[in-house]
Amino acid sequence: MTQLTSVTVQGMRWTYLAGVAAAAVQIPYAAAMARLLTPEDFGLMALAYLVPRFAHHFAHGGLGSAVVQRPSLTGRDVRVIFALALTVGSCCSAAVWLMAPYGTDLLRGPSELTGMIRALALCLLITALGALATGLLSRSMRYRAVALTDFSSFVVGYCVVSITSALLGAGVWSLVYGTLGWNLLQALLSYALVRHTLRPLFDMRAMREVMRFGGKVSLNGFLEYLTTDLPKLAIGRYVGVTAAGLYDRAALLASFPLQQVQQAASKVLLPALSRIQHETGRLAASYADAMAVTALVLFFLWAVIGASSEQLVALLLGTQWRGSAELVPLLGLVSVLGLVAQFSGTLLEAMGAVGGKVVIHLVQLLVLLAGTSVALFLGSGVHGLMIAVLVSQLVKQALFYVWLNRLFPTARRPVAQGYAQAAALSGLTWAALWSVQQMLEDSCPGPVILAGQLAAAAALGLCCVRYGADLHGVRAARERGLLPAAFARTSPRGQ
Numbered sequence: 001m002t003q004l005t006s007v008t009v010q011g012m013r014w015t016y017l018a019g020v021a022a023a024a025v026q027i028p029y030a031a032a033m034a035r036l037l038t039p040e041d042f043g044l045m046a047l048a049y050l051v052p053r054f055a056h057h058f059a060h061g062g063l064g065s066a067v068v069q070r071p072s073l074t075g076r077d078v079r080v081i082f083a084l085a086l087t088v089g090s091c092c093s094a095a096v097w098l099m100a101p102y103g104t105d106l107l108r109g110p111s112e113l114t115g116m117i118r119a120l121a122l123c124l125l126i127t128a129l130g131a132l133a134t135g136l137l138s139r140s141m142r143y144r145a146v147a148l149t150d151f152s153s154f155v156v157g158y159c160v161v162s163i164t165s166a167l168l169g170a171g172v173w174s175l176v177y178g179t180l181g182w183n184l185l186q187a188l189l190s191y192a193l194v195r196h197t198l199r200p201l202f203d204m205r206a207m208r209e210v211m212r213f214g215g216k217v218s219l220n221g222f223l224e225y226l227t228t229d230l231p232k233l234a235i236g237r238y239v240g241v242t243a244a245g246l247y248d249r250a251a252l253l254a255s256f257p258l259q260q261v262q263q264a265a266s267k268v269l270l271p272a273l274s275r276i277q278h279e280t281g282r283l284a285a286s287y288a289d290a291m292a293v294t295a296l297v298l299f300f301l302w303a304v305i306g307a308s309s310e311q312l313v314a315l316l317l318g319t320q321w322r323g324s325a326e327l328v329p330l331l332g333l334v335s336v337l338g339l340v341a342q343f344s345g346t347l348l349e350a351m352g353a354v355g356g357k358v359v360i361h362l363v364q365l366l367v368l369l370a371g372t373s374v375a376l377f378l379g380s381g382v383h384g385l386m387i388a389v390l391v392s393q394l395v396k397q398a399l400f401y402v403w404l405n406r407l408f409p410t411a412r413r414p415v416a417q418g419y420a421q422a423a424a425l426s427g428l429t430w431a432a433l434w435s436v437q438q439m440l441e442d443s444c445p446g447p448v449i450l451a452g453q454l455a456a457a458a459a460l461g462l463c464c465v466r467y468g469a470d471l472h473g474v475r476a477a478r479e480r481g482l483l484p485a486a487f488a489r490t491s492p493r494g495q
Contacts, residue, residue, distance in 0.1 A: 017147065022154050027316060029159045030252065033166060033175075034317040041172040043245030044109065048116035048176070051103035055092040055124055067135030076201065081132050083200030084207045089128025096121035112172075119176050123183045130187025133194045142193070149189045157185035223361035227368050227392060228338070231385045234372055243382060247331075249317060250324035254305055255335035284408035287347055289476035291411075292418030294343050296473030299426040300464075302332045304457045307433035311450035330386045337393040344400040360399045368392035418472045425464065425471070432456050 067073065067081060100117040107113065137146050162178030170177065235244045305312065306329035313325040345357055371388025378384060405412040433453045440449045468474040 021151055025155055025159060029163065030249075031316045031318075032163055034249065034321060036163070036166040037172065037174070039242050039245035039249070039321065041175070041245070042248050043242055044113065044116070044172050045175040046244050046248040047107045047109055048113055049120060049179075050107070051099060051117045052096050052120040052124060055096050056127070067132060067139055073139065075197070076203075077206070078132065078136075078196050079199055079201035080203050080206040082129075082196065082198065083202045084211070085128045085132055086200055087202075089125040092128070093121045093125040096124060116172070116176055120179060122180060126180075126183045126187050130183070130190050132196060133187070133190035136194045136196060137190060145193050149186060149193065153182055153186035153189060156181075158182035223358065223365055227361065227364050227389075227396075231368075231372065231389050234376065234385055235382055243323075246321065246323045247327060247382060249321055250313075250327035251331050251335075253309070253312060253316070253324065254302075254328045254332035255339075280408070283347070283351070284411045287404065287408055288411040288414040288418070289472075289479075290343060290347075291340070291415050292421075292472040293477050294473075295340055295418050295422035296425060296471065298336045298339055299422040300429055300461065302336045303426040303429035304433065304454070305329075306332045307430045307437070308450055308453045311437075311446045311453065314446050315450060327382065327386065330383075330390065334386070334389050334393050337390075337397050341393070341397050341400050344404055347404070356403060360396055360403070363399060364392045364396040367395050414472055421471050421473065429457060429460055432460055 097118050100114045100121070103117055104111065104113040134146070137149070158178045158181060161181035162174050165174030165177045168174075231247075235247050309328035309332075310325045313321055313328065317324065348357055368388060371391055372385060375381075375384030375388050380387075401415070405415070433456055436452045436456050437449055440452055444452075464471065465474060465477075469478075
């Protein structure tokens with residue numbers, strides 16, 4: 001195992017540990033907030049966050065990715081990037097502040113929405129200034145520091161602040177305060193670990209050079225925002241705030257554990273892949289193995305969440321959120337497809353080939369717009385909009401698959417095999433959990449049924465890891481040292 005592989009594996013372990021810990025905290029947090037606030041509150045917050053998210057990717061400017069991906073980085077570059085972050089973050093924050101009343105009119109929200117949007121606009125400046133420190137941590141492959149910073153800021157800045165504010169009667173504003181606290185603490189902790197210079201250098205030529213790459217990353221992020229949040233906007237505008245709240249909580253329950261897995265992988269893989277961006281053979285092997293592992297884990301988790309969604313919603317959120325349960329399986333599948341595609345995007349970003357991502361995201365957006373228009377015309381409600389989102393995600397996944405297979409022909413067969421095995425495992429898992437529910441639902445309460453389903457899923461997952469050597473994802477995880485020694489029967493393969 002090479003030094004780069006060893007550092008990457010250690011980074012994966014730290015980021016996955018932080019992701020699991022964050023998911024463990026998120027569960028009781030979501031349960032508590034679901035009982036302290038109403039669906040209308042969450043719907044209002046979801047709509048308020050749409051407007052700042054519109055400018056978020058431009059405020060961020062792809063600066064973190066630009067710091068990581070650049071072959072070399074000097075002290076002068078750091079000063080230039082800080083100046084760029086200060087300029088773009090300030091401009092975007094001011095623009096959202098001015099746009100807030102028009103955003104409220106577009107979303108047909110109450111007047112309170114304007115104040116919430118303006119408060120959240122501060123996050124744009126905070127995240128822009130923190131992007132440089134975060135990028136420097138990732139570039140130096142200090143994964144332990146990144147993991148601890150992410151976890152600490154989420155728990156203290158978001159969960160503690162939100163729950164405390166809600167208990168004090170802040171209502172929907174408790175979610176705003178938590179979001180501000182999360183972003184501020186993460187930026188401060190990252191800076192404390194790096195302590196880069198705070199002297200900006202306004203060199204327009206150098207700033208334009210940074211933006212050649214960072215701007216494309218921002219454009220891709222903006223298009224991802226449109227494809228992700230367009231359904232939420234349509235639901236809030238045409239179906240209602242309560243429906244938007246139910247959708248928001250269902251999306252959280254369906255996607256949060258999956259996002260922790262994918263985000264942990266992306267934080268580690270972008271720096272690692274950037275260092276071998278010109279070594280086609282190693283990139284092809286890394287692509288095939290990472291896709292197999294990612295797909296296997298994400299599809300398995302989706303099956304667990306989807307098959308037990310009724311019991312999960314009732315236990316974690318309460319009876320007032322029953323309408324979210326039927327949305328969880330479909331939203332989970334949408335999330336899995338989107339997150340698997342994000343890995344493809346991370347690989348292309350590490351190679352500097354971000355222009356093609358723009359084309360793929362534009363095609364996805366056009367498909368989504370067409371599907372949304374049809375769903376609204378037919379009056380098919382939330383479910384029709386979800387089908388439109390699913391179709392657009394399938395199109396994006398297919399385009400990434402075709403493009404990457406052309407770049408790495410040797411990876412075509414193992415990647416297809418990884419997808420097929422992940423789909424088969426998810427089907428087997430769903431069938432097992434459905435069978436448990438059928439056996440217990442007439443004689444046991446919901447929590448007991450959920451415990452039985454989770455026990456069955458855990459047993460199936462352990463058997464898969466222990467005895468599934470024929471699965472590409474399991475084999476790759478063993479060979480690359482991602483599993484504990486007890487599960488690794490084969491010798492590690494150097495990257």
